[in-house]
Amino acid sequence: MTATPAQTADAVELLGLVAQLEHLAFARLAADAAVAPTPQHRLELSRLAAAAVQRRDRVLDRVRELGGEPLVAMALYDGVLDDFDARTEPSTWWERLLTVYVGYGVADDFCRLAAGGLDDTSRALVLEVLDDAAHTDLAVAELDAAGTDTAVSARLALWGRRLVGEALGVVQRLVVQRPGLVRLLDAPAAPDSAAGADAAGAQAEQSAAAEPAQAPVNQSPTKLFGQLTAEHTRRMTRLGLTA
Amino acid sequence: MTATPAQTADAVELLGLVAQLEHLAFARLAADAAVAPTPQHRLELSRLAAAAVQRRDRVLDRVRELGGEPLVAMALYDGVLDDFDARTEPSTWWERLLTVYVGYGVADDFCRLAAGGLDDTSRALVLEVLDDAAHTDLAVAELDAAGTDTAVSARLALWGRRLVGEALGVVQRLVVQRPGLVRLLDAPAAPDSAAGADAAGAQAEQSAAAEPAQAPVNQSPTKLFGQLTAEHTRRMTRLGLTA
Numbered sequence: 001m002t003a004t005p006a007q008t009a010d011a012v013e014l015l016g017l018v019a020q021l022e023h024l025a026f027a028r029l030a031a032d033a034a035v036a037p038t039p040q041h042r043l044e045l046s047r048l049a050a051a052a053v054q055r056r057d058r059v060l061d062r063v064r065e066l067g068g069e070p071l072v073a074m075a076l077y078d079g080v081l082d083d084f085d086a087r088t089e090p091s092t093w094w095e096r097l098l099t100v101y102v103g104y105g106v107a108d109d110f111c112r113l114a115a116g117g118l119d120d121t122s123r124a125l126v127l128e129v130l131d132d133a134a135h136t137d138l139a140v141a142e143l144d145a146a147g148t149d150t151a152v153s154a155r156l157a158l159w160g161r162r163l164v165g166e167a168l169g170v171v172q173r174l175v176v177q178r179p180g181l182v183r184l185l186d187a188p189a190a191p192d193s194a195a196g197a198d199a200a201g202a203q204a205e206q207s208a209a210a211e212p213a214q215a216p217v218n219q220s221p222t223k224l225f226g227q228l229t230a231e232h233t234r235r236m237t238r239l240g241l242t243a
Numbered sequence: 244m245t246a247t248p249a250q251t252a253d254a255v256e257l258l259g260l261v262a263q264l265e266h267l268a269f270a271r272l273a274a275d276a277a278v279a280p281t282p283q284h285r286l287e288l289s290r291l292a293a294a295a296v297q298r299r300d301r302v303l304d305r306v307r308e309l310g311g312e313p314l315v316a317m318a319l320y321d322g323v324l325d326d327f328d329a330r331t332e333p334s335t336w337w338e339r340l341l342t343v344y345v346g347y348g349v350a351d352d353f354c355r356l357a358a359g360g361l362d363d364t365s366r367a368l369v370l371e372v373l374d375d376a377a378h379t380d381l382a383v384a385e386l387d388a389a390g391t392d393t394a395v396s397a398r399l400a401l402w403g404r405r406l407v408g409e410a411l412g413v414v415q416r417l418v419v420q421r422p423g424l425v426r427l428l429d430a431p432a433a434p435d436s437a438a439g440a441d442a443a444g445a446q447a448e449q450s451a452a453a454e455p456a457q458a459p460v461n462q463s464p465t466k467l468f469g470q471l472t473a474e475h476t477r478r479m480t481r482l483g484l485t486a
Contacts, residue, residue: 023285023286023289026273026276026289026292026293027273027276027277027289030269030270030273030274030276030277030292031273031277033269033270033273034270034273034274039314039317039318039321040314042266043266043303043313043314046266046269046270046296046299047296047300049269049273049292049293049296050269050292050293050296050297053289053290053292053293054293056289057290070286071282071283071286074282075282078282
């Protein structure tokens with residue numbers, strides 16, 4: 001069963017978001033590299049920035065395969081994180097790391113859930129791109145070290161709550177403004193669901209070592225925000241921080 | 244004939260400079276991407292930034308192969324372009340592009356000349372890394388378009404003269420501070436020069452399409468600056484600008 005034109009348009013709508021988020025991750029990681037505390041951090045963050053460019057371009061290749069126009073697909077999300085960035089200006093290196101970890105964590109989880117409604121090829125690509133956990137590992141290693149100090153921990157826990165509130169605000173606006181994303185979240189199954197079980201198995205295997213991707217199911221707004229909040233709590237717990 | 248420990252130390256000294264310059268190119272291109280006038284430019288500049296990271300890491304791999312410590316080799320050149328950057332703050336997008344084209348052009352030419360004194364493997368790597376002309380192509384295409392306006396051309400020609408002066412100042416400081424680089428510039432031939440002729444042939448072939456690498460010969464300071472200035476003039480002419 002092939003995707004309908006409407007389903008393809010929705011797929012391009014989500015791929016555009018993923019590409020824009022990867023591009024913003026590049027910009028953010030490059031800026032972080034410029035102010036990183038050690039040369040080792042500078043090298044590592046620049047590598048993560050370069051990897052984000054490659055992930056973005058893989059997603060844009062898929063947009064092109066589906067007959068979409070990469071720049072148009074990304075332009076739907078111009079400024080998507082401007083409010084988030086303006087309201088979450090970090091004041092320390094750790095706050096900076098936590099901002100990416102939490103902010104992109106929520107955005108990635110949202111894309112992962114919406115990916116459940118994609119065709120198999122697009123879904124596998126999105127899940128693979130989002131499962132690249134290198135940046136998470138860096139943030140966790142650094143924040144673990146910071147987290148041994150109780151005062152720092154308390155401040156970061158507070159910062160995390162602020163971040164997740166703002167990140168959920170971004171998701172709220174996306175859900176209101178982009179009906180294609182809502183259709184993907186609500187899709188009962190992928191159009192070529194015959195191969196779905198295998199794909200889901202492969203995904204589960206792949207993501208076991210990184211972020212566990214939840215099985216896509218019908219999403220009410222309440223359920224969506226519940227899932228995103230649960231994932232956020234899991235992430236904060238991994239750092240030994242109170243969500 | 245294998246390289247002596249002193250020759251290897253000199254090689255690491257040059258490789259550290261190339262790696263530092265590629266890292267700075269990454270930072271610069273990423274910053275340019277953030278202020279680029281169109282989404283297409285943002286994508287293209289981010290790709291160039293990512294490519295610079297990969298070139299840097301290939302050079303750092305070679306440092307490691309030679310028994311050097313990547314971070315130590317790069318640290319020799321911490322802040323190497325700080326003065327240059329502070330004195331050449333571009334005021335337009337074209338000035339920004341020309342800054343990278345001229346500034347990195349001079350630095351790359353210097354490294355190319357010094358590479359003549361390296362062992363074959365390191366030399367081939369440095370020349371290959373420096374011959375990656377994608378950024379040059381972008382700058383030339385953009386500046387060509389800008390250069391059709393006489394007033395813009397005149398301003399850019401003036402800007403180019405300022406840039407080359409500052410860039411030669413950077414080279415001057417390098418020559419004074421890093422004796423290993425001077426030894427490489429002065430090296431009569433590579434230590435394993437038996438294979439030198441083949442390598443030089445391959446280089447000439449490879450670089451014909453990009454920046455012509457001049458054959459390494461004994462370098463007096465006057466000769467060095469003469470060569471760098473000649474290359475700069477060639478680059479400006481390529482843009483239709485007066486050097």
